[in-house]
Amino acid sequence: MIEKEILIKGFKESFGFEPELISRAPGRVNLIGEHTDYNDGFVLPIALEMSIHIAASGRSDRKVVLRSLDLDQTVEFDLDRIERDEEHPWSNYPRGVAYVLQEEGYKLRGMNGVISGDVPQGAGLSSSAAFELSSAMAFLALSDLQIPLPTLARLCQRAENQFIGVNCGIMDQFISAAGRKGHALFLDCRSLDYQLIPLNLNGYKIAICNTMVKRELTSSEYNVRRSECEEGVKMMRRRYPNIKALRDLTSEMFERYADELPLLIRRRCGYVIRENERVLSSVEALKAGDLARFGKLMNLSHDGLKEEYEVSCFELDTMVELARSVDGVLGARMTGAGFGGCTVNLVSQNSLESFISRVKEGYKEKTGISPEIYISDPADGAEVTRL
Numbered sequence: 133m134i135e136k137e138i139l140i141k142g143f144k145e146s147f148g149f150e151p152e153l154i155s156r157a158p159g160r161v162n163l164i165g166e167h168t169d170y171n172d173g174f175v176l177p178i179a180l181e182m183s184i185h186i187a188a189s190g191r192s193d194r195k196v197v198l199r200s201l202d203l204d205q206t207v208e209f210d211l212d213r214i215e216r217d218e219e220h221p222w223s224n225y226p227r228g229v230a231y232v233l234q235e236e237g238y239k240l241r242g243m244n245g246v247i248s249g250d251v252p253q254g255a256g257l258s259s260s261a262a263f264e265l266s267s268a269m270a271f272l273a274l275s276d277l278q279i280p281l282p283t284l285a286r287l288c289q290r291a292e293n294q295f296i297g298v299n300c301g302i303m304d305q306f307i308s309a310a311g312r313k314g315h316a317l318f319l320d321c322r323s324l325d326y327q328l329i330p331l332n333l334n335g336y337k338i339a340i341c342n343t344m345v346k347r348e349l350t351s352s353e354y355n356v357r358r359s360e361c362e363e364g365v366k367m368m369r370r371r372y373p374n375i376k377a378l379r380d381l382t383s384e385m386f387e388r389y390a391d392e393l394p395l396l397i398r399r400r401c402g403y404v405i406r407e408n409e410r411v412l413s414s415v416e417a418l419k420a421g422d423l424a425r426f427g428k429l430m431n432l433s434h435d436g437l438k439e440e441y442e443v444s445c446f447e448l449d450t451m452v453e454l455a456r457s458v459d460g461v462l463g464a465r466m467t468g469a470g471f472g473g474c475t476v477n478l479v480s481q482n483s484l485e486s487f488i489s490r491v492k493e494g495y496k497e498k499t500g501i502s503p504e505i506y507i508s509d510p511a512d513g514a515e516v517t518r519l
Contacts, residue, residue, distance in 0.1 A: 134248050139187040140519075142201045143246040150519065151187040151246070153273055157265035157514035158183045159251035160258045160307040161340050161476050162467050163316055164426075164433050165411040167441060169301030171361050171404050172322040172377035174411040177303060178331065178338065178510040179311025184249035184262040190274040191242030196230065198223060201248040211240055216295070225260060226267035228295030232287050233271060241275045252504070254346035256468020260296070261304035264288040265514040273516045281309040281513070282324045299355055311513035318415050322379060329418050331510055336423060336462065339479045341455070341491055342504040343447040345472030354469050357400060357441065364401035367393055378404045403440035407433060427462025427478050434465030434475075443470030447499055451475045454494040458487045 136154060143151045158179040165175035191197075194211040200222060207223040209215070214231045217223050230240060247266075251259040268288055272279060279287070285305040292298050292305075302324070307317050315328040361378055369375055371389045378401055386405050390398050410429045417425040434452055438444040448466040452475055455464035460483025467476040479487045488505050495503045 134183065134185045134250055136185075138201070139185055139246060139248055142199070142248070143187040143189075143244075146199045146206070146246055147189070147197075147244050149189070151244075152189040153187075153270065153516050153518045155186045155188065155266045155269040155273065155514070155516045156183045157262045157269060157308045158311060158511050159262045160304060160311070161338065161474070161508070162303065163338075163476060164414050164430055164465070165303075165407060166433065166437055166465075166467065167357060167443070167469075168379075168404055168407050168411065169303040169319075169321040170299075170358050171408075172379040173404065173408040174379075175303045175319050175321060176316050176329070176411050176414055177307040177311075177319075178316050178508075179307050179513050180251070180257065180340075180506075180508045181511045182249075182251045182257070182506065182508065183511075184247065184251060184259065184266045186245045186247050186266050186270045188243050188245040188270040188274060191244060193242050195242045196226070196245070197243075198226060198245045198247060201246060211242060222263075224296055225263040225291070226271075228291035229264050229267045229288060230271060231295055232291040233268065236287060238272075238277055238279075239275065240271050240277075243271060243274055245270060252342055252506075254473070255342050256470075256473025257340070258304040258308065260292060260298070261288065261300075261308045264291055265305060265308040269514050269516050273518075282306070285309045286324075299358060307513070309513050311511060313512045314510055316418065316510060318411070322377070327415075329415055331418065332421055333478075334421070334423065335481050337479050337481050337484055337507055338509070339477040339484070339487060340467075340506045340508065341451050341475045341477065341495075342506070343451055343472055343474065343495075343499075344501050344503055345445065345447045353443070353471070357443065360397055360400045361404060364393060364397045367397065368401070379408060381405050383409060399440040399442075403436045407436060423462055423478065430463030430465045430476070430478060431456070437466055437470065441470075445471050447472060447495075447501070448475060450498050451491065451495055451503070454491045455479075455487065457494075458483060458490050461487060
């Protein structure tokens with residue numbers, strides 16, 4: 133957890149006076165529903181207690197001056213001429229958010245800001261979305277502007293797509309904006325309709341295991357998978373002319389003509405369609421308090437990501453196998469885009485100590501890497517605290 137006093141102290145050291153406010157936006161872990169968001173499908177994430185914080189105050193000019201406490205770097209840019217900064221790539225997130233907000237006609241004030249966060253970078257826990265939302269909340273609050281959360285999530289997604297150059301779906305920004313303590317968020321990525329699902333874990337905990345294998349999303353095969361899904365939709369339209377995305381197909385509809393697709397495309401599309409159905413089943417299981425059923429669905433999700441969608445890797449599979457070998461673990465799966473990053477696990481509180489020990493020791497033995505393990509309850513989404 134980031135201490136408010138450290139942020140305020142860092143701000144005073146940087147600018148000589150106290151900030152007006154602190155914005156906060158959380159990272160996220162997706163419980164189930166992977167690679168479904170850009171297929172107009174369903175996801176079930178939670179907001180994490182780990183967040184990106186910005187202590188900020190307004191300026192009388194159009195400049196934005198930002199200091200990263202974690203990197204000990206300071207950048208400056210003008211709201212009237214926002215350009216990418218390849219030397220300080222972290223600053224492209226607030227730059228992109230400001231660019232998109234102004235493109236939409238919102239009049240922003242200049243800002244002084246000091247940034248710190250505890251969302252691990254490159255771990256698949258959406259530090260980028262947290263930074264975008266925290267930046268947006270600070271800009272809007274200082275400019276006396278308010279935007280509905282679904283709209284704000286869309287604008288931050290556009291900043292990542294167009295300014296950062298990462299073709300992400302809507303989930304990461306949406307859960308960072310709209311998460312609720314004690315709840316998972318069931319999101320329809322087409323309509324942006326959502327339900328907050330009470331997460332009654334009854335003696336179980338969400339454990340997130342970081343493989344410490346970093347992934348560069350822009351250069352990964354994320355965009356390849358996305359194009360493979362789009363190709364599958366084009367092919368299936370020969371049989372179902374009205375479909376817009378894989379979300380529009382049930383398993384039964386798909387299997388009827390699946391043999392007409394190339395094997396690789398068939399596997400990719402089959403995974404996404406079944407994963408959407410697993411999300412719907414998970415919501416039913418959680419509403420019924422059936423954690424054992426939910427855990428089985430998590431396991432099936434990982435198996436599909438490994439064997440059909442092929443976005444897992446040795447480190448993720450090792451982590452999942454170790455987790456599943458511990459009594460009291462109901463489910464374990466990779467989470468995020470894949471090729472590294474984290475796993476998410478549903479672990480009995482009574483087994484937590486043995487789980488952490490087994491995973492840490494076993495993973496180090498098999499990979500030579502010391503992992504990190506985080507325990508987080510579902511947290512609230514983005515917010516601003518005025519000082």
